[in-house]
Amino acid sequence: MDEMSILMHVCTLVVKTLTFPLQLAELLGVCRLYKRVFPALMDRLSFAYNQKMSEKKREMFRDLMRFSSRDEPLRLLEVGCGSGANFQHYPSGCKITCTDPNAHFKDYLQKSMDKNDHLVYENFVVAPGEDLRVVEDNSMDVVVCTLVLCSVKNTPKVIQEVKRVLRPGGAFFFLEHVEADPSTWLYFFQHVFHPLMYYFVDGCETTRATWKHIEAAGFSDLQLRHFQAPVFSLIRPHIVGYGVK
Structure with missing residues (x-):
């Protein structure tokens, strides 16, 4: 283990020690109260993120209609929809089913639905990405995840459900x-401040190599690329793309 790795582990231990009261609160169930206020925080953060990433999202979603079934409306499932920040980028007339494990997003989601009336909203289901049993097999043309796989409990299971x-x-x-290159200082700080991100951003983890799970999922065609987003440095490394079943 090199000096940088040793320093990273020591600093991470210090931060974990400082966040011990938060760990205890989570074990005691006190953090459940945060679930009520987190949607308000995410609504504001999503607005700021969307402004910086609007061009990237337009580019990402411009191919959605390629996957519609003949002349029928596009059937789209958004996993971890949050406050509906992606709705403005979806093509007119597509049928949207939304899922999120936090029921308290519903009021903010309704505002996005009212604002984006070019879409048809089928359902909002309170469910984790690992358990989408309310959605039938082979029923969706497109599934969307944005800033979701950083906080799910089991990434391979979510992709399996997708x-x-x-x-x-x-x-x-x-x-x-996603996680930064291990040779960088950003990787160092992602690991050191990971406990703070986890507790203050509702389970968000800055140290996930999510692309490895997507690559291992067996999509027939996978278009995936890495890029540096113009956002807060700890979450600057990003991946974007799509996989075809």
């Missing part, structure tokens, strides 16, 4: 922040 609900030839679109 593939289950996609029809053959359907596509999984993703935009996620």
Whole structure:
């Protein structure tokens, strides 16, 4: 283990020690109260993120209609929809099903629905990405995840569920922040401040190599690329793309 790795582990231990009261609060269930206020925080953060990433999202979603079923409206499932920050980028007339594990997003989601009346909203389901049993097999043309796989409990299980609900030839679109290159100082700080991000951003982890799970999922065609987003430095490394079932 080199000196940088030793220093990283020592600093991470210090931060973990400082966040011990938060760890205890989570074990005691006190952090559940945060679930009520987190949607308000995310609504503001999503607005700022969307402004900086609007061009990237337009580029990402411009191919959605390629995956519609003949002349029928596009059937789209958004996993971890939050406050509906992506709705403005979806093509007119597509049918949207939304899922999120936090029921308290519903009021903010309704505001986005009212604002984006070019879409048809089928359902909002309170469910984790690992358990989408309310969505039928092979029923969706497109599944979308943006800034979701950083906080799910089991990334491979979520991707497995995504593939289950996609029809053959359907596509999984993703935009996620990921772990930096291990040779960089950003990697160092991502690991050191990981405990703070986890507790203050509702389980967000800055140290995930999410692309490895997507690459291992067995999509018939995978378009994935890494880029540096113009956002807060700890989440600057991003991946974007889509995988076809």
